[in-house]
Amino acid sequence: MQTIVSQTSPPKKSVLYDPKVRGAFYQVLLVLTVGYLFYMAASNAVENLQRAKIASGFGFLNNTAGFDVSQTLITFSAAGSTYGDAFIVGLLNTLVVSAIGIVLATILGFTVGIARLSKNWMVAKVSMVYVEVLRNIPLLLQLLFWYIAVLGPLPQPRDSIGFGAGVFLNSRGLFMPRPLYASDAWVIGTALILGIVGTIVFRRWARKQQEQTGQQYPVGIITLALVVGLPFVSWLVLALVGTNPISFDMPQKGTFNLRGGMQILPEFVALLVGLVTYTAAFIAEVVRAGILAVSKGQTEAAGSLGLRPGQTLRLVVVPQAMRVIIPPLTSQYLNLTKNSSLAVAIGYPDLVQVFMGTVLNQTGQAIEVVVITMGVYLTISLVTSFVMNIYNRRVAIVER
C-alpha cells in the first residue's frame, strides 16, 4: 500500500507465489502421502499374511467349497463346487432379490406417492403415516422384525397353512407349484416376445398418428391383448391340439415335510418384503416431489385445452414429472441393491453372506474377497450411473 508500483518494471515476484508452482507442490505432497500410506499398508499386509501363512492370489476360486447354500439358481454342491461357483451363486441371489425388489418397490412406491397427493384426505394421511414410519426406522430392524417376529411363529411343515391351488406356507418357507415345460413350450415364449415387440411397434405408430392427426387409439387394450392374449391363445391352441405345454409339479404334504413344488425360503421372503416396503417409502417421496415439481399452470393449461383429468395426468404431468423422478429413482434402485447386502443379518445367501461371510472365513483371504465383492457392487453402481448420465442428457429440457 505504501509504495507505488511503477508502471514500467513489474515487481519481481517470488516463484513461491506462482499458483502453478504452488499447485504442483500440493499435488506432489498429496501423491507422496497417499503413496507412502499405500506402500506401508501393502508391505505390512505382505508381512502379516506371510506370518499367518495365508496364501494370496485368486487361485482359491478353484478350490472345492465344501459347504452348502440354501438357495441356488445353478447346480451347487458342497463336494463338487468351487469357491468360484459359490461367488456366482451369491451374485445371482443378490441380483434376483434386487430385480424382484426393484419391480415391486416401484409399483408400491408409485402407488403410495400418488396416494399421498390424493384429494381423498384419508388416503393421503394413511400414505403419509406409512412413509414416515417406514423411513425413520432402520432397515436392519425391519428385516429382523419380518424375519423373526412375523415369519418365525409360522407352523411346522406338518401343520402347513394351505391357500389352495397347491400353495402352502410353513416355517420352511412358501411352497408353490413348480411349472414343468413340455417340449413345445417354446411356442408360448415366442408368442410372448412377439407380443412385446408388436406392442412397441404399435405404440410408436399410435404416437405418430396422434401427433399428426390427433386421433387416439386404445393403446392399453391392444397392449393387453398382445402381451397377455397372444401367449394365452397359443397355450390354448397347444392344449387343445394335444399335449399340455405347461403342467405343474404340486407340492405334496408328507408326514414331516412338503415334497415337490417350488420352495421359496423364508429368508428370501423376509428380505424381499423388508426391502420393498422400506424402499417404497423413499420412492413415494421421490414420486411426490416429481409430481409437485410440475407447475400447476401445466395442469390448468391442459384442462383449458379440453383434456380430461386422466389424459392430463398421462400426457402432460407424468412425462414432465418423470424427468425429475428418474435420477433419484435410480439412486433408490442402487440403494435397494446395496441394502440387499443386509441379507447377511437374516441368513439369506446373497453375495455378502456367501462370499464375504462363509468363503472369507474359510479361506482367510480377506483382501481378495473384499476386492471382488466391492468390485461387483462398484461395477453395478458405475454402470448404472453411466447409463443414467446418457439418459439425463437425452431428456434434459432443450432450452430455446
Place this chain on the structure above:
Amino acid sequence: MSTAIDTSRFVQHNQIEALPPPNLARGPIAWVRENLFSSPLNGLLTIFVFYLLYVIVPPIIDFLFINAVWTGTDRDACRAETAGHRIGACWAFVIDKINYFTYGSYTISERWRVNIFFLMLAVGVTWLLWLRAPRRDLGALYFFWLFPTFSYVLLTGGNMDLGGGFWVGFVVVSALFIGAFAAMAYLLKVSVKSGAAIGAGIIAVIGITLALMDFDFGLDHVPTSLWGGVLVTLLVATVGIVFSLPFGILLALGRRSKLPIVQLASVIFIEFVRGVPLITVLIMANTMLPLFLPAEMTVDRLARPLIGVAFFASAYMAEVVRGGLQAMPKGQYEGAMSLGLNYPQMMVFIILPQALRIVIPGIVNTFIGLFKDTSLVSIVGIFDLIRTIEASRIDPNWAAPTISYTGYAFAAFFYFVFCFGMSRYSLGVERRLAAGQNR
C-alpha cells in the same frame, strides 16, 4: 417438431356449457363430502382405507397398551399360562433390561460417566442445531474438539500412559514443525511471527488433546468390550458426524479443486465409497485393518467399525457440501478474490459459512441416514442397541412369546423418535431458509 402439429385438432370447436358455481358449503358434513366422498371411486377408497385401519390399528393398540404387561420381574409375568390372560407387549422386560439397553455391560459404578457423555452430546447438538444460539463458533470448537477429547477421557478412563520418551519426541517434532512454518513465512516474505504463531497453534491443539488423553484423572479404565446399547449407537453416530463433517468439507473442496490430481483423488474416494454397501466397508475395516497395520499394533475392536463409519459418512457428507458449494453464486468467489483474499481465507470467511448454512437440511438428512446405519455395526459383532436387544431376547429368564415383538417395538420407537425429530428439524430449517429466498 412443434410446428408440424396441427394444434387446431386439439382445441374445442364448440362452446361447452358453463360449470355450475362451486359449492360453498362449510361444516363437517361438507368437509367429509369434499375430502372423503367426492366421487364414487373416492368413496370406495375411503371405505377400503377405513377397513384397512380397522384391521391393523386395533390389534396394535391392543398389543402395545391394553394387553401390555407393565410390571414384573421375570417371564412369569409375560406368559399367558401364568398371568391368566392374553398377553400383549411385555414392557416389564424393557423396564428390567433398560440399563443394559442403555449402557451395555459398562461397569455399574462408572455409569455416571456415560450420563455425562450423553449430557455433553446433548449440549453440543443443541448448540450447533439451534440457529439462534449464542457464539456458535465456540459451539463448533466445543463439538469438534473439546467434546470428543473429553468423551474419550470419560468413557475409556483416559490415562493413555504415553510415557516420557513420547513427550520428548513430541517436543522435538513440535520445535521442528514451528521452525518449518517460520522458515516458510520467511521465504514467502510474510510476517515470521504470525507464521510461527500458526504453527504453534496447531501444535498446541494437538498437544493439549494428547495431554488430556494422557493425564491420569484417576478414572478407572473401562474396556470397550463392555460398552453397549444406546451408548454405542450414539457413539458410532457421534464419531460419524464429528469426523465426516471436516473430512467431507475437505473432500468436497478437493472435488471442486482445479488441481487435477487432488480432484481425481477426491472423486475416486467419494465414488468408491458411495458405490459399495456400508456392510462391506465394515467387514473390510474388521478384516483388513489389522492386515494393513504393523504386527505390533492392534486396533480396538470397537475402533474398527468406527473408522469404517467415519470414512463412509465422509463420502456422503462431501456430496452434500459440494451441493452447497455449487449453489454459491460465482460473484461470491469473484468478490472474495477481488478483495485479495487467498484460497483458505476465501473459503473460511466467505464461501463455507454461506454454503454450509444452505446445506444444513442436507447434512441433517445425511445424519439421519447415518444414524439408521449405525445399526449395521451389530452385524460385525459390536453391541449396539440392536445387538443388546438380540442378546436379551433369548434370555431364558424372560422366555415368553411376545418378548421379540416387545424388544423390536422398543428399538423401533427409539430410532423413530430420533430420526423423526431430526427430519422435522431439517424441514423447519428448509422452510426458514426458503423464506429468505422468496422475497
